[in-house]
Amino acid sequence: MPTIAIYPGSFDPITNGHVDIIQRSLKLFDRVIVAVTQNISKHPFLPVAERILLLSRITEGMEQVRVTSFTGLLVNFARRLEAQVVIRGLRAVSDFEFELQMALTNRNIDPELETVFLMPSGRFIFLSSGLVRELWQLGGPFEKYVPEVVADHLRRMPRVVEGNDPG
Ligand code: ADP
Numbered sequence: 757m758p759t760i761a762i763y764p765g766s767f768d769p770i771t772n773g774h775v776d777i778i779q780r781s782l783k784l785f786d787r788v789i790v791a792v793t794q795n796i797s798k799h800p801f802l803p804v805a806e807r808i809l810l811l812s813r814i815t816e817g818m819e820q821v822r823v824t825s826f827t828g829l830l831v832n833f834a835r836r837l838e839a840q841v842v843i844r845g846l847r848a849v850s851d852f853e854f855e856l857q858m859a860l861t862n863r864n865i866d867p868e869l870e871t872v873f874l875m876p877s878g879r880f881i882f883l884s885s886g887l888v889r890e891l892w893q894l895g896g897p898f899e900k901y902v903p904e905v906v907a908d909h910l911r912r913m914p915r916v917v918e919g920n921d922p923g
Contacts, residue, residue: 758786761841773880792825
């Protein structure tokens with residue numbers, strides 16, 4: 757039976773840290789479904805469709821990978837796809853408590869579904885989508901933290917500069 761893993765997340769936007777985790781997971785699982793979670797924030801940075809498009813372009817050529825999105829409970833989505841594993845990335849200790857709570861909650865709902873934590877390369881330990889969004893908003897050098905297609909996409913997006921209202 758093929759091992760199918762789901763890698764859920766906001767990916768708002770996808771960073772080099774996410775790509776690192778995807779690449780590591782390819783060595784462990786037959787199929788990896790990268791799944792954009794919807795409805796987490798009412799004011800997302802990028803619309804879900806754009807996140808899916810960017811993820812699809814970044815994972816082009818990775819034959820084991822499929823990109824999709826989902827709403828509702830992760831465990832239900834995993835059952836529908838017959839996935840046995842949920843992949844999550846662990847950075848600093850700060851991720852641990854929330855991730856442990858999520859993993860144990862999911863296990864309570866479905867004991868068959870295992871959560872596997874992967875550590876990124878050390879250079880991505882302090883990297884988050886939030887950091888990229890902030891750098892982008894402030895006109896800082898965000899490019900080195902994201903794949904080129906994402907950098908390109910963000911460069912084209914208009915920035916709202918607060919406190920600069922001529923009215
Ligand atoms: P969520 O809102 O579900 O946390 P994210 O897109 O922020 O979505 O993250 C998705 C997953 O990727 C989480 O498990 C997160 O810990 C992991 N992740 C995010 N950034 C990194 C990184 N730099 N290195 C390793 N894992 C990461």
